[in-house]
Amino acid sequence: MSVIFSRQxxxxxxxVVFLAxxxxxxxxxIKELSKKLDIPYHFLGKILQDLTYKGLLVSLKGPTGGFRxxxxxxxxxxxxxxxxxxxxxxxxxxxxxxxxCSGEKPCAVHVQWKEMRERILAMLMNKNVLEVAAxxxxxxxxxxx
Amino acid sequence: MSVIFSRQxxxxxxxVVFLAxxxxxxxxxIKELSKKLDIPYHFLGKILQDLTYKGLLVSLKGPTGGFRxxxxxxxxxxxxxxxxxxxxxxxxxxxxxxxxCSGEKPCAVHVQWKEMRERILAMLMNKNVLEVAAxxxxxxxxxxx
DNA sequence: CCAAATTCGGACAGAAACATCTGAATCTTT
DNA sequence: AAAGATTCAGATGTTTCTGTCCGAATTTGG
Numbered sequence: 001m002s003v004i005f006s007r008q009x010x011x012x013x014x015x016v017v018f019l020a021x022x023x024x025x026x027x028x029x030i031k032e033l034s035k036k037l038d039i040p041y042h043f044l045g046k047i048l049q050d051l052t053y054k055g056l057l058v059s060l061k062g063p064t065g066g067f068r069x070x071x072x073x074x075x076x077x078x079x080x081x082x083x084x085x086x087x088x089x090x091x092x093x094x095x096x097x098x099x100x101c102s103g104e105k106p107c108a109v110h111v112q113w114k115e116m117r118e119r120i121l122a123m124l125m126n127k128n129v130l131e132v133a134a135x136x137x138x139x140x141x142x143x144x145x
Numbered sequence: 146m147s148v149i150f151s152r153q154x155x156x157x158x159x160x161v162v163f164l165a166x167x168x169x170x171x172x173x174x175i176k177e178l179s180k181k182l183d184i185p186y187h188f189l190g191k192i193l194q195d196l197t198y199k200g201l202l203v204s205l206k207g208p209t210g211g212f213r214x215x216x217x218x219x220x221x222x223x224x225x226x227x228x229x230x231x232x233x234x235x236x237x238x239x240x241x242x243x244x245x246c247s248g249e250k251p252c253a254v255h256v257q258w259k260e261m262r263e264r265i266l267a268m269l270m271n272k273n274v275l276e277v278a279a280x281x282x283x284x285x286x287x288x289x290x
Numbered sequence: 291c292c293a294a295a296t297t298c299g300g301a302c303a304g305a306a307a308c309a310t311c312t313g314a315a316t317c318t319t320t
Numbered sequence: 321a322a323a324g325a326t327t328c329a330g331a332t333g334t335t336t337c338t339g340t341c342c343g344a345a346t347t348t349g350g
Contacts, residue, residue, distance in 0.1 A: 003238055004149060007338065010242025017241070017253075029296065043339050049298065062347025063295040078240075078254075093148055095223075096162070097155025098288050107288055108162075108280035109223075109272060116265055123257055135253035142250055143243050152308065174326065188309050194328065207317025208325040 004120075009085040011039045012047050016056065016081050018144065020073040020133035027066035036144070047085070054084040073130035082124060091121045149265075154230040156184045157192050161201065161226050163289065165218040165278035172211035181289075192230070199229040218275035227269060236266045 005013075014037050019028060030048060034041040048067050051057045058070040069076065082088070094101035094113070101107045136144045150158075159182050164173060175193060179186040193212050196202045203215040214221065227233070239246035239255070246252045281289045 003235060004240065005242075007242070010240075013241045014243070027296095031296090040339055042341075045297075046339090052297090059297060060347075061295085061297045061345075064348065065296045065346085067297090090148060095149065095155075096158045097150075097152070098159070101288065105287055106285070108277040108286055109268075112268055112272075116261070116268065119264070120261055123254070123261065127254060127257075132253040140251070141253055143246065143252055172326095176326090185309055187311075190327075191309090197327090204327060205317075206315075206325085206327045207319095209318065210316085210326045212327090 004090065005082060006086050008043075008047055009082055011037070011044060012051060012081050012085045013078060014039070015044065015048060016051065016069070016076065017129050017132050017136065019057070019067060019069050020076070020129040021136065021144065022068065025068060027060055027064060027068050029066035032066070051081075051084060056080065056084060069129075073133060074128050076129045077125050078127045078129070078132070079121065079124035081129075088121075091117050093117075149235065150227060151231050153188075153192055154227055156182070156189060157196060157226050157230045158223060159184070160189065160193060161196065161214070161221065162274050162277050162281065164202070164212060164214050165221070165274040166281065166289065167213065170213060172205055172209060172213050174211035177211075196226075196229060201225065201229060214274075218278060219273050221274045222270050223272045223274070223277070224266065224269035226274075233266075236262050238262075 015033055018033060018037060022028060030041060030045050033039065033048075034044050037044075048057060048059070052059045052067065052070070055070050056076060057067045059065070059067050079088075094107055095109055096107050098107050101110055103110075135141055160178055163178060163182060167173060175186060175190050178184065178193075179189050182189075193202060193204070197204045197212065197215070200215050201221060202212045204210070204212050224233075239252055240258045241252045241254065243252050246255055248255075280286055
């Protein structure tokens, strides 16, 4: 394909950012997330279940149930979400696909690629979902309205 | 999963770099590439066929047949290979997975991500396989020996 | 207590990516 | 001309990812 993260992971990122928009302890059911973000209902259910198991979310059954963040939004970085769903494999993998490529036995583009990966990683670790959600509120970011 | 390029694309990158190591017009059969690079024989066959169709390689049947570069190594960049196999989708895609994310309707990390993508793209376009192959010759790069 | 809304858990279905198989076509060498 | 090595083309199999379905468990409100 040629995409950095899996579909699941993208859905997870969107969902967590969306939940971060709700500042009170309000619960959001799958149905709402599914509609607003246009993500398949049952598929999203699995993903949220997974994030709940990993501790990023908290769930509640029954009417008025749903999901909310399990940790303060400020403490959840994009890296946390990616790690929970896809793992951090991308941050060590070789562009050319050599399994043994490493600092001791590098491929010819190892150092340059390493820098890219580290930049990406730094960005993911530096962005918490509170910031992201706050930005999405601003009029110039219309995707979640 | 969480990898930048598809398996096919990684195999293609490796194979083309390997072929760039052979400076004379010598043909290399699939069997040799498959063994040296540890790539499944028939799968690699398809990929080389594809690269041949795209003009990056030239093939010849029969004994003494095989594949060689179809363009001078210096003119083939890593970007050319990626484009031939995976396409350049990654260079425009949104990290959060929003389909409509763009300059006019950005997500909250659009600008930062755009910079990452552009850096990656620049690196892929600036690296030609002659350089890469030459580096792989050097003793500090042992992966292809 | 009951009905309705929700998550939970497991099985299943479909699509895409990865890989293999087989026979045909082509080329080289003898 | 024959034999062997190779690519080519299409069909098929396998695995992983994506998505669906259903029934059970839980919670709320009447």
